[in-house]
Amino acid sequence: MAGNCDICGEKLGFRKFHCQDGVVCKKCYAVVSNGFTETITKKTLAELKKTYEANAVPIDLGEDGFVVTRKIQSLLLIDEQNKKFCISGNPTVSKEYSRPEIYHYEDLMGYMLICEPELTPEELVHLKEDKKTVKVIKKLKVRMKIKGVGIKDLVVLASPVRSSTYAFRKSYQVAMDILKELNAIKEA
Numbered sequence: 201m202a203g204n205c206d207i208c209g210e211k212l213g214f215r216k217f218h219c220q221d222g223v224v225c226k227k228c229y230a231v232v233s234n235g236f237t238e239t240i241t242k243k244t245l246a247e248l249k250k251t252y253e254a255n256a257v258p259i260d261l262g263e264d265g266f267v268v269t270r271k272i273q274s275l276l277l278i279d280e281q282n283k284k285f286c287i288s289g290n291p292t293v294s295k296e297y298s299r300p301e302i303y304h305y306e307d308l309m310g311y312m313l314i315c316e317p318e319l320t321p322e323e324l325v326h327l328k329e330d331k332k333t334v335k336v337i338k339k340l341k342v343r344m345k346i347k348g349v350g351i352k353d354l355v356v357l358a359s360p361v362r363s364s365t366y367a368f369r370k371s372y373q374v375a376m377d378i379l380k381e382l383n384a385i386k387e388a
Contacts, residue, residue, distance in 0.1 A: 206245055207252050220244050231256045272377045275354055310345040311382045313375055327363040328372050335363045340371050342378045
């Protein structure tokens with residue numbers, strides 16, 4: 201029996217958290233439990249809603265809103281009309297929930313691909329194309345420098361995988377697509 205979250209109304213999956221008189225989804229639980237640091241089993245739904253309203257600041261879409269015109273999976277959303285981009289995070293990859301963040305094109309100061317272990321772009325291309333060479337890639341992320349905010353990492357691959365696997369090749373392609381979009385943003 202799935203049901204819905206008593207705070208946001210989203211359909212509940214396997215990950216649901218019970219309070220005294222209700223149930224919440226994982227995203228809402230992250231907010232009401234202060235980043236997974238408190239349990240909610242002894243709290244009422246009314247208490248949780250109060251905590252949620254206090255801690256979940258509304259996302260500022262700006263006066264002209266945000267209209268998705270292009271996207272890279274659910275990681276990077278682009279609004280070409282209003283010249284904005286949204287870093288939405290990916291809890292299935294990064295294993296943590298983060299609220300979407302919206303920035304103007306001019307806020308993007310720089311970006312680069314980060315790989316652990318550290319490899320050159322040429323070595324990564326070689327690993328992607330050569331399935332016989334096997335190396336364990338621990339992490340793959342796109343690091344952005346945002347004006348007024350600092351460094352933001354968009355995690356594409358959070359768990360170690362072998363370079364010969366489909367998971368690595370797919371993650372590498374997603375990272376390249378993100379870099380291509382960020383390049384287009386910088387040139388706009």
